[in-house]
Amino acid sequence: MPDENRLQRISRESNKAEVHGAWERFVRGEDDVHGVRPEVAISWQRSRDQYHIDPFLTEVPGAPDSQAGYSLDQDVVFAELGFCAAAMANGVADAGGVVTIADAGGRILTSWGDRYTRSVANAGGLAPWFSWSESAVGTNSMGTALVACRAVMIRQTEHWAQAFHDWSCAAVAVRDVVSKEPVAVLNISVWRSELPSTTRQWLERAGVRAQSSLRWRAHDSGAELLAVYTHARGRSRQPLAAVDTAGAVVIADERASVILGVPSNTPALDAVGRWIPQLPALIHAARFATTRARTDNGWTGSTQIFTQLADEPSSVEFRPVFCRGELIGHLISFGAVAGEQFPQAEAGGVLLGQPPRRIVALRAENRMVMLQASEVTVAEADGSGVWLHTDNGRLQAAVSGLDKLEADLAGTGSFLRVHRQYLVNLSRVREVERREKGELVLVMDDPTNTMVPVSRRNVRPVRDALSI
Template identity: 75%
Template structure:
C-alpha cells in the first residue's frame, strides 16, 4: 500500500475509534461529542432524547402500511428515483453495495445491488417493507436524510444502533419544491467497507434530476393557480390573494398586497421566487387549509386573524384550488366567510405546532437547544449562520439563513430585515431613524447590537412594529 494511502487508512481507523468512544459515552448520557460531525451529533441527540431509541436495538421494525399515503408527486418521484437506482445498480454492486429507495416515512420500497451484500442486508432489515426512519432506528443515512436538507453520509459507528456499526451508508431525500416536505429518499449502503468515493455525487445528481421534474410541475401548478386567481378576481370585490400549499404568495391584488407586505399584481409562478407574506397567521391558516383539503377535497373554511393595519381581527375565507384532483394552493379573500369556521389561536395564528427549538453548536462540540425567545438575531456569514443568544454568539447547526427563516416562519416572532439578518421582533429595544429614511434596529442584548434594515424591508418592519 502506498504511503499516502496507508496514512489515510490509519487516520480513518483513529477517527472511527474516536467516534465509537463518543458513541459509548453519549448512549450512557454524557453530552460530550468531541470528534463527531455536527449533523451526526444532532441526530444522536434526536435519537436519544426525542425518539428514545434503544441503541442496542437489533431488529428493524416493519413499516406500518396503514400510515402510507402517496401523493401524485410522490409517485413521480418513486418512478424517477427507481430509474436512477436501476441505472447505478451495476456500479454499486461492483463496489459490493446495495442501493435502495424509501418513501417519506423511511419505508424501503425496493433494493438493488450485490447479491451477497443484499443477502446480509435482508437479514438485517435493509430490505423492502422495513422502516428506517430516525424515529424507528435512530441515526442512519435514510432516516437522517429525511430530517435534513442535503445528502447525508453515515459511517459505521456513527449509526445510533450498534447493530448497524458495520455498515457505511449515504442517503439523500427528495423534497416537495413548495412545502419542502420530504417525498422519498435514495440510499447506498456498503457492508464492512467505505462507500465509493463517487457515492455523494451519485446521490446528489439523482436528487437534482428528480427535483427538476418536480420544479417543472410546480411551475405548471403556479400558472394554473394564477389563472384561478384571475377568474376569481373578476367576480370578487374583496382583497384577494393566491397562495400555494405552504402559504407563499403567487399573486396578490393592490389591497391584499398592503395587508401582506408583498408586491402588488406581481405573479410569482416559479416556487423559487414566491413571496413570503409578512403575516404569520395567514401562513398558519393556509397550511391548516392544506391539511383539511387533502383529506376532504370539498372543504372550504373561514377564520379570523390579526393584521398590522387594525386592532380588530379580520375575517378571511379560504377556497382550495385543484388541478387534476391534486391540491395546488388556495384563494384567500379578506372579509369573506365560507365553509367551516376554524378557531383562532391566542397568538393570532391558528393551530400552532409544538414549541420550537433552535440548535446551536459550542466550540467544544456540544449542542445547545435554544428556545426561540433566547435568540436575539441571526447573521449570515457566507453559508454559515451565527446566532446572537442569551449565552453569547454561537454557530447555528444548519447552513443558510434562508433555511432558518423558513424553519421559523410559523413562529410569528422572526422577521428578515436584511439579506444578512433575521431578527427576533420581541428582542428589539429601539428603532433609530437616519437622515435619509434608513432604519437601524437596536437589540436588547447588553451590547445593544445595531442591525441595519434594507430599503426593501422598511415597510415590513414598520408594519411589524406598528410604527
C-alpha cells in the same frame, strides 16, 4: 502509493475507534462527543433524548400501514429515482453494496444489489416495508437525510444502533419545492467497507434531477392558480389573492397586496420566487387549510387574523384549488366568511383577541419603525443599547436593555436568551453548528445568515427548545 494507502487505512481505523469511544460515552449518558461530526452528534442527541431509541436494538421495525398512499408528485420522484438507482446498481453491487429508495416516512419501497449483498441487507432490515426513520432506529443515512437539507453520509460506528456498525451508508432526500417537506430518499449502503468519496456528489446530482421535475410541476400549478384567480377576480368584491399549499403568494390584487405586504398584480409562478406574506398567522392558517382540504376535497373554511391595517381581526375565507385531483393552493378572500370556522389557535397562529406583538425600533431623523416579532431574527446587546437584526437590516431598538426586551417578548413563545448578549427568534434558526469543544453556534435565516454563539450554560435550553 502502498505506503500512502496504508497511512489512510490507519487514519480511518483510528477515527473509527475514536467515534466508537464517543458513542460508548454518549450511550452511557455523557455529552462528550469529541471527534464526532456535528451532524452525527446532533442526530445522536435526537436518538437518545428525543426518540429514546435503544442503541442495542437488533431488529428494524416494520413500517406502519398509515404511510401508504402516493400523490402524483411522489410518483414522479419515485420514477426518477428508480432510473438513477438502476443505473447505479451494477457499480454498487461490485463494491458489495445495495441501493434503496424509501418514502418520506423512511419506509423502504425497493432495493437493488447482487444476490449475496441483498441477502445480507435483507437480514439487516434493508428490505421493502421496513422503517428507517430516525424515530424508529436512530441515526442512519436515510432517516437523518429526511431531517437534513443535504446529502448525508453515516460511516459504520456513526450509526446510533450498534447492530448497524458494519455498514457505511449515504442518502439524499428529495423535497417538495413548495412545502419543503421530504417526498422520498435515495440511499446507498455498503457492508464492511467504505463508500467512495464521490458518493455524496453523485447523490446530490441525482436529487437535483429528481427535484427538477417537481419544479416544473410547481410552475404549472402556479399557472393554474393564476388562471383560477383571474377568473374569480372578475366576480369578487373582496380583496383577493391566490396562495400555494404552504401559504406563499402567487398573485394578489391591489387591496390584498396591501394587507399581505407583497407586490400587487405581479405573478410569481416559480415556487422559489413566490411572495412571503408579512402575516405569519395567515401562513399558519393556509397550512391548516391545506391539511383539511387534503382529507376532504369539498372543504372550505374561514378564520380571523389580525392585520396591520386594523385593531380588530379580519375574516379570511379559504377556497381550495385542485388540478387533476391534486390540491395546488387556495383562493383567499379578506372580509368573507364561508364553510368551517376555525380559530387561529387551532391553526397554530395568533390567538383571537391577542393583537400581534410589536417591537419598536428607531431610524434616523426621529422616525420609529413598528416591527412584528417575526421580522426580528436576533436582538444584540451593545452596552446599554440593543440592536435588532431584521429582514430590512440592522436597527436600534427603542428599549434601553436586552433584559427589558426579553421581558416584553416573554409571551410570544418564540424568543430565547442564548447568551448574555443575544436574544434569538427560535423560529428563524436555519442551521445549528456544533464545534470541536461542544459549543453551539446558531445560523439565522436573515439575508446575512447571522451567526450567534450559544453560551455554555444555555446549551441545554437551546437543545430542548430546538429538539436536537
